[in-house]
Amino acid sequence: MNAHKAAPLHLDAVVVGTGFGGMYMLHRLRGRGLTVKAFETGKDVGGTWYWNRYPGARCDVESVEYQYGFSAEIARDWTWSERYACQPEIMKYADYVAKRLDLRKDIQFNTRVTSAIYDEASQRWTVETDQGDVVIAQFCIMATGCLSASRVPDFEGRDTFAGDTYHTGNWPHEGVDFTGKRVAVIGTGSSGVQSIPIIAAQAERLFVFQRTPNFSLPALNGPMDPAYVEDMRENFMAARARARATNSGSFMQANDQSVFDVDEEERRRNFEMRWEKGGFAFVTSYKDVMNKLEANKLASEFVRNKIRQVVDDPKVADLLTPTNHPLGTKRLCLDTNYYQTYNLPHVSLVDIADRPIERITSAGVVVAGEEYKVDAIVFATGFDAMTGALLRIDIRGKGGLTLQEKWEGGPRTYLGLAVSGFPNLFTITGPGSPSVLVNVIIAVEQHSDWIMDCIDHMRANGLSVIEAETDAEDRWVDHVNEKADETLYPMADSWYVGANVPGKPRVFMPYVGGFANYDNICKDVAANGYRGFSLA
Ligand SMILES: Cc1cc2nc3c(=O)[nH]c(=O)nc-3n(C[C@H](O)[C@H](O)[C@H](O)COP(=O)(O)OP(=O)(O)OC[C@H]3O[C@@H](n4cnc5c(N)ncnc54)[C@H](O)[C@@H]3O)c2cc1C
Secondary structure (H helix, E strand, O other): OOOOOOOOEEEEEEEEOOOHHHHHHHHHHHHOOOOEEEEOOOOOOOOHHHHOOOOOOEOOOOOOOOOOOOOHHHHHOOOOOEOOOEHHHHHHHHHHHHHHOOOHHHEEOOOOEEEEEEEOOOOEEEEEEOOOOEEEEEEEEEOOOOOOOEOOOOOOOHHHOOOEEEEHHHOOOOOOOOOOOEEEEEOOOHHHHHHHHHHHHHOOEEEEEEOOOOOEEEOOOOEOOHHHHHHHHHHHHHHHHHHHOOOOOOOOOOOOOOHHHOOHHHHHHHHHHHHHHOHHHHHHOOOOOOOOHHHHHHHHHHHHHHHHHHOOOHHHHHHHOOOOOOOOOOOOEEEOOHHHHOOOOOEEEEEOOOOOEEEEOOOEEEEOOEEEEOOEEEEOOOEOOOOHHHHOOEEEOHHHOEHHHHOOOOOOOEOOOEOOOOOOEEEOOOOOOOHHHOOHHHHHHHHHHHHHHHHHHHHHOOOOOEEEOHHHHHHHHHHHHHHHHOOOHHHOOOHHHOOOOOOOOOOOOOOOOOHHHHHHHHHHHHHOOOOOEEEO
């Protein structure tokens, strides 16, 4: 229930959420002289990195790329220590940026936005929070994150467990010491894959409950090469500009040969060479890995062999080897010693693919009638991705239409930026935009810049309302689906299609058509009088 309501505050814009998206949007709006306030549920900036403090949490886009690119000074004055920065270092970076831009003075922390309601007569949004704030603003910008609504499946008996429970996406700030403990980890997506080796190093006994094995590639993390650090200090902005002009949006050199352009020996050498580099470079070994099943099969089989080579017990290796989806169609993981962990005598893999968890008892987890007794349970069960954080807010557009009603059959947006029926509401990395399929930092920058340009355009032309047209939205949704259907992505039961949330409509949510293509479409829409939007 809301706290006592304060007198309304009148502003130009409200930003909801202060991860990297909200931080940059706030900076842009303020820089243009708009009155703006941001609300954030957490106690500080950083978003994903504020919440996901589990052991082993780190980015899997290289640190040098996983940073803002809008300011040469901000980039030059920051030095990453590892190829893939750990969560505490990324939080330090968020703090560094917040201080540099003096962001915190316009952010209200510990405050969850509960509703955003549009009034057609005044053309204003009324935004309310769980602290009793009421803000009336022309623009409402949702920077609520694609992976911020953590979820725990509704296991029977979940609340009866007598030990400690944790969710990787809402980890205690003081950390957790598993030394001498018997621990269950449920889930083997990215968070599970990153945390399991570290929890295993502490725990006396570890049971990992796996529904679907995921492909994980070696991160080969390590200290930054000083020569590369120096090179990037000089050349980062140019490298970022080049990356933004590619469809992967990344510094990686994609190979535009087909798997079938080369013979088996050459292919094996190239796969091996990319494997040895570590990171996601392997997926760009050949241009058809993500859109031709036969090509993907060759890459998948290469990775499967690597897993079999590492894991001693052939039965465990089989369980860990993904066979029900093509490589990369579920979010790929990067790991440090993930598969090796299963060779440790105190680590057991419990297959729950065909025999789901029956229930949780006061003493542990029951599968197929067997109770695995543990002191702690770690839920690495992921998020209600892409739509969860938005749908947890009571958002009402024209005619009182709720976003829940509008998206009953799955999310519908124009460009992933706007929703027809919800004027002057923008969604940073909304469904229908590249978001989680690219380096999310470039995605949030591109969206924030586009929104800022759009507001500038409106102000320069005396316009007060922008709304996506239903036709344009319908065409965009079709286009997003067509692009997805050209790839192998829809073949997997992934969180990209909402498969991890029972009852969630199955729609491929991110835009798979490539970052540069998408950016060009957005620019073209703007250059053509905001084609597909009605402005008044
Ligand atoms: C463990 C993990 C690792 C990741 N690694 C990478 C990576 O290597 N590379 C990459 O590109 N992406 C990665 N991601 C994706 C990551 O989410 C993005 O990179 C990026 O941090 C998202 O920034 P954001 O601002 O859009 O959202 P978030 O960082 O999720 O921030 C959204 C904020 O909004 C707040 N919020 C939500 N609802 C409300 C509300 N109603 N009221 C007030 N506040 C609200 C949340 O508390 C949160 O702080 C990772 C995600 C996870 C979970």
